[in-house]
Amino acid sequence: GAGVSQSPSNKVTEKGKDVELRCDPISGHTALYWYRQSLGQGLEFLIYFQGNSAPDKSGLPSDRFSAERTGGSVSTLTIQRTQQEDSAVYLCASSLAYSEQYFGPGTRLTVT
Amino acid sequence: AQSVTQLGSHVSVSEGALVLLRCNYSSSVPPYLFWYVQYPNQGLQLLLKYTSAATLVKGINGFEAEFKKSETSFHLTKPSAHMSDAAEYFCAVSDQQGGKLIFGQGTELSVKP
Numbered sequence: 001g002a003g004v005s006q007s008p009s010n011k012v013t014e015k016g017k018d019v020e021l022r023c024d025p026i027s028g029h030t031a032l033y034w035y036r037q038s039l040g041q042g043l044e045f046l047i048y049f050q051g052n053s054a055p056d057k058s059g060l061p062s063d064r065f066s067a068e069r070t071g072g073s074v075s076t077l078t079i080q081r082t083q084q085e086d087s088a089v090y091l092c093a094s095s096l097a098y099s100e101q102y103f104g105p106g107t108r109l110t111v112t
Numbered sequence: 113a114q115s116v117t118q119l120g121s122h123v124s125v126s127e128g129a130l131v132l133l134r135c136n137y138s139s140s141v142p143p144y145l146f147w148y149v150q151y152p153n154q155g156l157q158l159l160l161k162y163t164s165a166a167t168l169v170k171g172i173n174g175f176e177a178e179f180k181k182s183e184t185s186f187h188l189t190k191p192s193a194h195m196s197d198a199a200e201y202f203c204a205v206s207d208q209q210g211g212k213l214i215f216g217q218g219t220e221l222s223v224k225p
Contacts, residue, residue, distance in 0.1 A: 004155070031210055043202060043215035056212060091155060098210035100146070103155035 004104035006092050012110045021077045021107045025094030032075050038088035082111045114139045114205050118216035126224045131190040133219045135203030145186040146204040198223045
């Protein structure tokens with residue numbers, strides 16, 4: 001079946017603009033995760049949704065970052081007032097409850 | 113808090129040689145441990161996972177890893193490297209099944225002909 005998909009695959013934005021990154025999880029997966037991969041920081045956890053529970057936002061680096069998951073499926077990660085240090089690959093993953101995570105191809109964000 | 117240390121950011125082996133990628137973890141609770149592989153410009157693919165069953169875990173593409181609690185290690189091995197194994201490998205730990213993953217810094221594996 002279809003895997004995790006993310007859009008756009010690449011995004012270039014100017015410093016100070018807002019961006020939205022989208023993740024479509026594998027159908028039926030109840031858990032959804034966002035991670036960030038950058039040269040300086042490696043792979044970092046950002047936020048985690050599990051079913052109808054309150055999300056674990058403990059990895060969000062600042063209040064400029066937020067995410068929502070609508071209808072228990074698609075998720076959008078929003079970065080407000082982007083900064084150059086936000087440049088990274090943003091990875092989304094999904095899983096069945098208490099099971100291994102399957103990753104999407106990522107969105108490469110470049111802030112100029 | 114949990115953490116993962118991967119020893120060696122770059123490892124180079126000859127084709128047919130043993131592959132050994134090192135991973136040490138820190139966890140205050142029994143850990144769940146994972147190895148992921150990332151090929152250029154692709155997402156992460158799960159190689160294998162340890163979830164408190166057998167300590168020797170076999171994964172895809174001939175890779176295996178052994179959980180050693182006394183050494184807090186979960187090293188990844190493959191008896192004979194192929195050119196197609198060239199990629200970046202990440203070790204990760206979680207404190208629960210399905211929980212957030214804490215990743216190591218990654219090890220880039222090069223395979224020489």
